[in-house]
Amino acid sequence: MRAKVGASIGAARQQSILALIAKGDVVSVGEVAQRFGVSQETVRRDIRSLEEGGHLRRVHGGAAPLGTVDLxxxxxxxxxxxxxxxxxxxxxxxxxxxxxxxxxxxxxxxxxxxxxxxxxxxxxxxxxxxxxxxxxxxxxxxxxxxxxxxxxxxxxxxxxxxxxxxxxxxxxxxxxxxxxxxxxxxxxxxxxxxxxxxxxxxxxxxxxxxxxxxxxxxxxxxxxxxxxxxxxxxxxxxxxxxxxxxxxxxxxxxxxxxxxxxxxxxxxxxxxx
Missing domain, CATH: 3.40.50.1360 (Rossmann fold)
Structure with a gap:
């Protein structure tokens, strides 16, 4: 049960990361970690997973939209x-x-x-x-x-x-x-x-x-x-x-x-x- 809850929270956090970068800005690892009360390494894993899924691109210290977001x-x-x-x-x-x-x-x-x-x-x-x-x-x-x-x-x-x-x-x-x-x-x-x-x-x-x-x-x-x-x-x-x-x-x-x-x-x- 704990594993399922953890996976659900992780998925929700990743969706929140995508929502944060939807404005077209670079989001820092530290900012996300502080917002969700998790370690920076956890955030880096989230970002790697989202990049592998083709949802964003990693940049130094954070993440950015995969392409030009339609602001x-x-x-x-x-x-x-x-x-x-x-x-x-x-x-x-x-x-x-x-x-x-x-x-x-x-x-x-x-x-x-x-x-x-x-x-x-x-x-x-x-x-x-x-x-x-x-x-x-x-x-x-x-x-x-x-x-x-x-x-x-x-x-x-x-x-x-x-x-x-x-x-x-x-x-x-x-x-x-x-x-x-x-x-x-x-x-x-x-x-x-x-x-x-x-x-x-x-x-x-x-x-x-x-x-x-x-x-x-x-x-x-x-x-x-x-x-x-x-x-x-x-x-x-x-x-x-x-x-x-x-x-x-x-x-x-x-x-x-x-x-x-x-x-x-x-x-x-x-x-x-």
């Missing part, structure tokens, strides 16, 4: 809208081909998803939409085509979204033809990444209730990293983006049977032929 994912959504906006709009254009009249879809909350919602509202699609983002619900409801459901839950003003237990509970009896999410990074090794455990839980829950799962990301996310795996590549179906992924990521997507969609006028990369 914009921690900023208010109104600020994120202007970061790489042009590429996000193009990625959203690529995703438009996923929507067909009569579909029952779920749209997640992010700046890219908000830009996608604007394009959907301007299209001629009639959809049944469920979302946890307040602005997406408002934009699509104003188009007066189809129906829009805004999930209940705790309001998060910076992301303009709702979340928490009530949000997850309201999804229990729902099924979707398609669910679409944004994200802060996509990794050839770990899959689609995000800034929080709450993001992971929502994506996993909705994906399990959807016929297909898509992510919409601009190509800047190909070179970034983040603290949480929100969905492994093998559990996703589609990536809509503005530019073809680099070779290593392209091969990983193909192996995972993920279709890559690019906007019309650009090359189409299809993992499913």
């Amino acid at each position: 914009t994912a921690r900023r208010p959504v109104v600020e994120r809208l202007e970061v790489d906006r042009g590429a996000k709009v193009i990625a959203a254009e690529a995703a438009l081909s996923l929507f067909e009249d009569g579909m029952n879809v779920f749209l997640g909350a992010s700046s890219t998803m908000l830009l996608l919602a604007e394009q959907v509202a301007e299209s001629d699609k009639t959809l049944t939409v469920t979302t946890n983002m307040i602005d997406i619900a408002t934009i699509l409801a104003s188009s007066k085509r189809g129906s829009v459901t805004l999930l209940g839950g705790v309001v998060h003003p910076e992301t303009r979204s709702v979340g928490g237990y009530e949000t997850l509970e309201s999804l229990e009896l729902r099924l979707f033809d398609l669910c679409v999410f944004g994200g802060s990074s996509v990794s050839a090794v770990h899959g689609f990444l995000g800034p929080s455990q709450a993001h992971r839980v929502l994506v996993t829950t909705v994906s399990q209730r959807s016929h297909r799962t898509a992510f919409v990301m601009d190509s800047a996310k190909f070179t970034r990293s983040d603290a949480h795996v929100v969905l492994p590549l093998q559990q996703a179906d589609i990536l809509a983006t503005d530019t073809a992924p680099p070779d290593a990521l392209r091969r990983a997507l193909e192996q995972a049977d993920v279709t890559v969609l690019l906007p019309s006028g650009r090359a189409m990369v299809s993992a499913r032929g």
